[in-house]
Amino acid sequence: MRRRIGVVGAGWTGAVAGRLLTDAGFAVEVLEKTSVVGGHSRAETMNGVVYEPNGAHIFHTDNEEVNKFVNAHGLTRPYDHKVLTEVYLSPDDDEGHLLSWPPQVEELKELPVWPMVERELASLPAQPTGGNFEDYVVSIMGRTLYDLFIRDYTAKQWGRPAIELSARFAPKRVELRRDGHRGLFRDRWQYCPPNGINEVIESVLSTVAVTLDTEITVDDAHRLGQDYDAVIITASLDDFARCPGELEWRGIEMRSRFEPTDDPGGVLTPAYVTNRPSTRVPYTRTVETKHATGQQIKGTVVSEEMPGAPRRHYPVLTADGANERRNAELAEKIAEHFDIPVYFAGRLATYRYINQDEAIADAMVVAHRVAAELGG
Ligand SMILES: Cc1cc2nc3c(=O)[nH]c(=O)nc-3n(C[C@H](O)[C@H](O)[C@H](O)COP(=O)(O)OP(=O)(O)OC[C@H]3O[C@@H](n4cnc5c(N)ncnc54)[C@H](O)[C@@H]3O)c2cc1C
Incomplete structure (x- = not known):
């Protein structure tokens, strides 16, 4: 009989682990609490314009295996990400200077x-x-x-x-550039899909059983033990263990608005991402995804990234490492509730500040481990 694997979460990590294990002959079910797949990387549309409700997500990697994998799922449109920063040189400087970042x-x-x-x-x-x-x-x-x-x-x-x-x-x-390299990243491969990353994640999941609108917590441990031979958790562990506040997170809110433009190529801000370090504005950056997608449509969506939202976007890695220790303790406690093997992977569950390519690499590692430990 095929071994059964439950995967909690349908972001990059859950999608890739689910796909690789399905391809390896396991009976996989991906369980996602929202009504859509894609997790934080998901893009949406407003009046037809592609924008990113969870912040700008630029795909870049130097990992050949990851590159090959995403290429096979349609992520191939090249892009070179350049960021600007609006800097005020003194308190009485009225005009900001647009400079490169880094x-x-x-x-x-x-x-x-x-x-x-x-x-x-x-x-x-x-x-x-x-x-x-x-x-x-x-x-x-x-x-x-x-x-x-x-x-x-x-x-x-x-x-x-x-x-x-x-x-x-x-x-x-953070870096100071002396070599004139203007792109933010130095990785060999960078892409921007024209319609948002979720199209690629949907392609990854096209052969995998996905159940949406299903939130899984530690209270489901017994049932999961009956339904599956192993579980991979990509959810945040304080959420999963029902201990909100146990881990510190930093969240953002993207205040996104549609603006009309006469020209189908029209944009309103200087760059896809413009950092705004000044205390004169409450947001940290503006994001206008149309710069990168090159979408030809009248109108654009400008998002102001507001800090301080109560959402689990970024782990807070303090100098004393306290949150990482608490996350490791939570993982141990959660595993004790299960009588089947439990694996933790991805940005939320491992409480790491990782990019999409690293989440994919994480998924590859966990899929390999599950296959080795459970057999096909
Ligand atoms: C603001 C921001 C900007 C970023 N910018 C970049 C960038 O420019 N480039 C880059 O490469 N990376 C970027 N990242 C990182 C990128 O978002 C992550 O690396 C990637 O999304 C991690 O995928 P994941 O599957 O581990 O987690 P997620 O994408 O968070 O997916 C987790 C999934 O699990 C689901 N879930 C959670 N709890 C439960 C539960 N209890 N039951 C069932 N389902 C659950 C969630 O709904 C979600 O779908 C950024 C992240 C943020 C927050």
């Missing part, structure tokens, strides 16, 4: 603050230092650039000063 030394040389920046850059340590986010960033770009690009952006985004945040995710997020 900051580019060649562009900075044109600014009146360059002499100060140059002095600071000359006295940086040879290697980044510092256990908290602020110290780390100052050690790679100096105090002036930190104040302009990072300090207020981080405080707005995380609701706490950078000094309280871990430096662990800084290398992935």
Whole structure:
């Protein structure tokens, strides 16, 4: 008899794990609490315009296996992601300057603050230092650039000063560019699907049994033990264990609005993603997905990303690692409720700040483990 696998969640992780195990001969059912698949990466349309209610999701990877997998499911349209930042050089600076993100030394040389920046850059340590986010960033770009690009952006985004945040995710997020490379990412492959990522995730799930509108929690452990031989959980563990507040999360709210344009190619903001570090505006960035999709349609959707929403978007990786320890404890407690093997994978369940390609790689690892441990 075919071994049965229950997968909780139909985002990238659940979809890919479900697909790989189905292809390997398991009887898989993906259980999703909402009425749609795609998780955080899902795009929607407003008056026909594709936009991203969970924030900009740029697909980029350097992982050949992941690249091959997404190509096979139709994610092939090349895209080179470039971000702008609107910076005010002083409190009485009326006009913001649109600069590249990450900051580019060649562009900075044109600014009146360059002499100060140059002095600071000359006295940086040879290697980044510092256990908290602020110290780390100052050690790679100096105090002036930190104040302009990072300090207020981080405080707005995380609701706490950078000094309280871990430096662990800084290398992935912050850089000072000296080589003129303008794209945000250096990965070999970057794509933007014309109609939103969910089309690709739907293709991944096309041969997998999916049950929508079904929220699974630890209270379902007994039933799951009867229905399946193993379960993969991609949900957030405080939610799954019914202990809201046990883990800290940071959430955003995308305030999205449709705006008419006369020209079918018309856009209203300077870039797909424009960072707004200034405290003069309450949002952290604007997102206008039409820049990337190239959709030809009259009208556009501009989203302002508001921080501080009560949603599980980002794990809060504090310098003391307390939340990660609590997540590991929750995983142990949840597993005790089951008398079948339980696997945890993906961004929410493993409480990691991972991108889509890493979620896919996670799914590949967990599918491989399940197949090895349970047999076909
Ligand atoms: C604001 C933001 C911006 C991002 N930008 C990028 C980017 O530019 N590039 C990039 O590569 N990555 C980006 N990411 C990361 C990307 O969203 C994740 O890596 C990816 O979505 C993780 O997929 P997942 O399946 O692990 O989780 P999710 O996409 O969160 O999917 C989890 C699924 O489980 C379901 N679920 C939850 N609880 C239950 C339950 N109890 N029962 C049943 N179902 C449940 C959810 O409804 C959801 O469908 C961003 C993330 C956020 C939040």
